[in-house]
Amino acid sequence: MSRLLYENSVSYQGYLIIPFVFGKADNYEIYSYKLLSEIGRKSTFHKAENPAEIYGSSIDNIVDIAKEHIDQHSDFVSHGDSFRSRYLYGNNLIIIYQEGGKYFYDHYPPELLNNIAAPKLFNSEYECLSWIKQGLNGQYMRQRAI
Structure with missing residues (x-):
């Protein structure tokens, strides 16, 4: 697996869709994705890799596949965008959260969703x-x- 393409991540319905290059076939890249859920482990799709089990031919294509799967199978309803304050630094994903006037963060390295x-x-x-x-x-x- 190549590094996670955080720069192409998309926040959608309480999930962060994170594409990556799954592999190559005949010099064409095949894309897959991972998900983060704003409700964390309470969602069956938190940190899931390609729960739709469909691969894409481009980043836009794989994001559309992920959105369709979320629309059909999401296990919660989102009331906001928990991923709006996200940043990249050295290919690392940083997500900032605010609660009760204090700020904290999640930090994900380029290759792992840990x-x-x-x-x-x-x-x-x-x-x-x-x-x-x-x-x-x-x-x-x-x-x-x-």
Whole structure:
């Protein structure tokens, strides 16, 4: 599996659709997708890989396939967009959340849909992003020094 194409992710009906290149056939890329759910593990599709079991010929095609599957099989109704504050930094996906005047985040690396965020609260979205960026820059510098 190639890295997750977070830059092409689409928020839809309480899910984040994240495409990736599944493979190649005759020099054509075949696309698949993974899902995140705003209700987390309470959804059967949280962190699911291609629950529609249909592959696409382009990013737009696979996103449409995922949307159709969500429309037909979603196990909850969303009342907002939990994924509107999402950012990319070094191919990492950062999703910022606000609750009770405090900010926290989820952090997903480029190849895995595993949240590696530290359990930390912040007073602003800017403070949260700055802390994450500093941590990722420090990690990058440590990796280059090895």
